[in-house]
Amino acid sequence: MENFTxxxxxxxxxxxxxxxxxxxxEVAGLGVEKALVLSTPRQRALAExxxxxxxxxxxxxxxxxxxHVPVATAAAAVAEAKRCGADACxxxxxxxxxxxxxxxxxxxxxxxxxxPTTYAGSEMTPIWGLTEAGVKxxxxxxxxxxxxxxxxATLTVSLPAHIAAPSGMNAIxxxxxxxxxxxxxxIISMMAAxxxxxxxxxLPAIVATPxxxxxxxxxxxxxxxxxxxxxxxxxxxxxxxxxxxGGSFNxxxxxxxxxxxxxxxxxxxxxxxxxxxxxxxxxxxxxAPNGLFDLASRIGAKTALRDVGMQYDDLDRAAELATTxxxxxxxxVTFDGIRAxxxxxxxxxxxxxxx
Ligand code: NAD
Numbered sequence: 001m002e003n004f005t006x007x008x009x010x011x012x013x014x015x016x017x018x019x020x021x022x023x024x025x026e027v028a029g030l031g032v033e034k035a036l037v038l039s040t041p042r043q044r045a046l047a048e049x050x051x052x053x054x055x056x057x058x059x060x061x062x063x064x065x066x067x068h069v070p071v072a073t074a075a076a077a078v079a080e081a082k083r084c085g086a087d088a089c090x091x092x093x094x095x096x097x098x099x100x101x102x103x104x105x106x107x108x109x110x111x112x113x114x115x116p117t118t119y120a121g122s123e124m125t126p127i128w129g130l131t132e133a134g135v136k137x138x139x140x141x142x143x144x145x146x147x148x149x150x151x152x153a154t155l156t157v158s159l160p161a162h163i164a165a166p167s168g169m170n171a172i173x174x175x176x177x178x179x180x181x182x183x184x185x186x187i188i189s190m191m192a193a194x195x196x197x198x199x200x201x202x203l204p205a206i207v208a209t210p211x212x213x214x215x216x217x218x219x220x221x222x223x224x225x226x227x228x229x230x231x232x233x234x235x236x237x238x239x240x241x242x243x244x245x246g247g248s249f250n251x252x253x254x255x256x257x258x259x260x261x262x263x264x265x266x267x268x269x270x271x272x273x274x275x276x277x278x279x280x281x282x283x284x285x286x287x288a289p290n291g292l293f294d295l296a297s298r299i300g301a302k303t304a305l306r307d308v309g310m311q312y313d314d315l316d317r318a319a320e321l322a323t324t325x326x327x328x329x330x331x332x333v334t335f336d337g338i339r340a341x342x343x344x345x346x347x348x349x350x351x352x353x354x355x
Contacts, residue, residue, distance in 0.1 A: 001186065004184075004185035004186065005183070005185065006185045006187050006188070006232075007232060009124070009126065009145055009228070009231055009232060010145070011124065011145055011146055011147065011148070011149055012026075012147065012148045012149070013148075013149050013151065013224065014026060014148065014149070014150045014151070015151045015220075015221070015224070016151070016152070016153075016217070017152060017153045017154050017213055017216075017217055018152060018154060019150050019151065019152045020050075020053070020115065020150060020152040020154070020155065021053075022150065023050065023053055023054065023090070023113070023115070023150060024053060024054055024055075024057060026113060026148050026150065027054060027057050027088065027090070027113060028057070029148075030088065030111060030113070030147055030148065032057065032087055032088040032111065032113075033057070033087055034056075034057065034058065034059035034084070034085055034086050034087055034088075035054060035057060035058060035059060035086060035087070035088040035089060035090045035113065036058075036059045036060055036061075036062055036077075036080065036081050036084060036086035036088075036089050036090070036104075036110075037050050037051045037054070037058060037060070037061045037062070037089075037090045037092065038061075038062050038063075038065055038077065038089055038090065038091045038092070038093070038097050038100050038101055038104075039061065039062075039063045039065060039091075039092055039093050039097055040063065040064075040065045040066065040093055040094075040096060040097055041063050041064065043063070043092065043093050043097070043117070044061070044063040046092055046093075046117075046155070047061045047063055047092055048061055050090060050092050050115070054090070059081075059084040059085060059086040060080070060084045060086070062076075062077050062080045062081075062100075064076060064077065064100075065091075065093060065096045065097040065099070065100040066096055067096045067252075067253060068096070068099075068129060068131040068136055068246065068247070068253075069096070069099045069100055069102075069103050069128075069129055069130050069131060070130075070131050070132070071130055071131065071132045073100065073103075074100065074103035074104070074107065074130060077100055077103065077104050078103075078104055078107050078108050081104055081108060081110060082108070086110060087110065087111075088110050088111045088112070088113060089101045089104055089105070089110050089111075089112050089113070090112075090113045090114075090115065091112055091113070091114050091115065091123075091146070092115040092117065092155075093115075093116075093117050093118075094116065094117055094118035094120050094122075094167070095118065095120035095121075095122040095253065098112070098114050098116065098120075098122040098123050098146070099122060099128070099129055101114065101144075101146070102122070102127075102128040102129075102144035103128060103130055105128075105143055105144045106128050106130075106141060106143065106144050109143060111146075111147045112144070112145075112146040112147060113146060113147060113148045113149075113150070114146035114148070114149045114150070115149075115150045115152065115155065116149065116151065116220075116223070117155045117156055117158075117159060118156070118159060118163065118164075118167040118223075118254075119156075119164070119167040119168045119170065119171040119199070119219060119220070119222070119223035119226070120167060120170055120171070120223070120227075120253075120254065121170075121171050121174055121223055121224075121226045121227025121228075121230050121231075122227065123146050123149045123227055124145075124146075124149065124224060124227030124228045124230070124231045125145065125227060125230050125231030126140050126141055126142050126143075126144055126145040126231060127139070127140055127144075127230070127231065128140075128141060128144045131247065134247070134248065134250075135247060135248075136243065136246070136247035138243070145231070149224075151220045151221075151224060153213055153216040153217040153219075153220050154213065154216075156216045156219070156220060157210065157211050157213065157216055160210070161206065161207045161210060161299070161300060162300070163254070164203070164206055164207070164210075164219075165203060165206075165207055165258075165296070165299040165300055165301040166252075166254035166255045166257065166258040166301045166302070167223075167254045168199050168202075168203040168206075168219060168222070168223070168299070169203075169254065169257055169258040169261060169292075169295070169296055169299075169301055170253065170254040170257040170258070171195065171199055171222060171223045171226035171227070172195070172196055172199050172200070172222075172226065172261070172292070172295075173238055173239070173242075173257045173261045173264075174192075174195075174226040174227065174229050174230035174235070174239075175191075175192035175193070175195040175196045175199075175225070175226050175229055175279075175282075176192075176196070176238065176261065176264075176265060176275075176279050176288070176292070177235045177236050177237075177238050177239055178191075178192040178229035178230065178232070178233050178235075179192050179193065179272075179275035179278050179279060180236065180268060180272035180275035180276075180330050181233035181234050181235070181236065181328075182234060182236075182328040183233050183234050184233050185233070188228075188229050188232050188233050189275075189278065191225040191228055191229050192225065192226070192229040192278075193278050193279075193281075193282045194222075194225055194282075195222045195223075195224075195225030195226040195229060196222070196279060196282035196283060197222070197282045198218050198219065198221050198222030198225065199219055199222035199223070199226070200282065200283050200284065200295055201218065202215040202216070202218035202219040202222060203219060203295070203299045204295075204298055204299055205218075206219060206299075207299045207300055234328060236268075236327065236328055236329040236330070237264050237267060237268065237327075237329040237331075237333060237338075238257075238260060238261060238264035238265075240322060240327055241260055241264065241318075241322050241338070241341075241342075242256050242257050242260055244318060244321045244322045245260070245305070245310065245318060248317075248318070248321055249309070249310060249311075249314055249318065250309070251305070251308055251309050251310060252308055252309065255301070255302055255308040256305070256308060258296050258301045258302060258303065259302060259303055259304055259305045259307075259308060259345050259348060260305070260341075260345050261292050261296070262289045262290070262292040262293035262296065262303070262345075262350075262351050263289070263341045263342075263344045263345045263351060264341065265279065265288050265289040265292055265351070266289035266341075266344075266351035266352065267331060267337060267338075267341050268329065268330045268331050269287075269288065269289055269354060270331070270354075271330035271331035272330035272331075275330075276288040276289075279291070279292070283295060287353065287354055289351035290350065290351055290353065293350055293351055302348075303348040304345070304346065304347060304348025305342070305345045305346040305348070306346050306347070306348070307348065310346055312346060315339065315342045315343060315346060316339065318342055319335055319338045319339040319342055320335065322338050323335045323338055
């Protein structure tokens with residue numbers, strides 16, 4: 001075994017169907033007096049239910065979370081937290097809502113209790129993101145890592161298949177890149193492989209039977225492992241490319257991950273054989289890129305960038321942007337290589353078999 005460094009991130013996880021019932025005692029356990037409940041407009045009713053459960057531990061509801069955390073939304077949320085005297089946030093929703101909680105934590109230092117309702121994994125990471133004038137900045141800061149995460153699968157039953165499927169592929173992407181991360185380690189690799197296994201078996205069951213609570217619970221377990229992997233080690237080509245496509249071309253986050261992932265894996269296949277063997281094995285496939293493509297297709301997720309808003313004329317610029325700043329990746333990142341990858345992802349082509 002090679003030498004490695006492992007950083008354990010300090011967060012508490014309360015896992016299981018029905019565990020939202022534990023929220024008031026978890027809030028009290030952190031010494032919080034008044035928490036501001038955050039949500040998207042679409043999940044307002046859920047946020048109100050949470051505020052009711054918290055009774056006098058609730059400072060109010062702020063329901064303006066949107067994708068990629070615009071700075072103006074973050075500023076409005078901080079102002080509301082100050083106005084209502086909140087000393088913590090409860091973020092209930094997907095990566096957008098948890099991202100808003102992180103923006104408040106970054107600016108104003110409030111602790112976050114996260115209640116994730118998608119599989120994005122943000123709740124397990126110290127990574128924040130803020131968007132201004134079409135440019136998304138991200139960074140790592142220990143103070144944005146949620147103190148407590150409550151995984152209650154009953155809250156994900158309402159997640160429709162067309163959001164659940166790409167959200168699950170987004171989680172699998174964290175696991176794939178963790179397996180070949182330059183600062184990877186055997187503990188995170190174990191979690192990443194287990195995360196892929198859990199998601200690969202649960203996502204088809206969820207799409208077939210959306211109210212299958214056992215499958216929903218299994219997917220949340222996979223999403224937790226995926227988020228922990230994302231939080232612990234560096235991501236490479238796939239995440240950088242999706243960040244560029246989301247930030248500069250305003251493509252939807254999870255759908256973009258779904259379309260790019262098989263092709264990013266194909267790009268790195270020969271340069272990271274051990275990681276690819278683990279991915280393939282966890283998927284029950286003999287080839288990682290094709291296994292990923294097949295899973296996405298089987299669960300009805302869109303596999304072509306052209307179907308999620310990418311314009312063909314933007315592929316050159318996307319390849320240029322994605323190769324401007326160097327970053328660690330198993331295979332050297334070149335303009336021609338990335339341009340070809342993007343073309344394949346744009347078309348939604350099945351990755352070529354291994355040679
Ligand atoms: P999202 O949070 O935008 O949610 C998508 C939509 O689904 C929203 O309208 C939301 O209200 C709705 N929704 C969520 N849960 C639901 C449920 N159970 N039932 C019905 N509707 C539900 O999407 P996402 O993919 O979870 O998050 C994407 C954002 O998170 C991006 O901005 C991305 O950059 C960020 N992200 C950050 C990290 C990190 O570590 N910082 C990790 C992953 C994603």
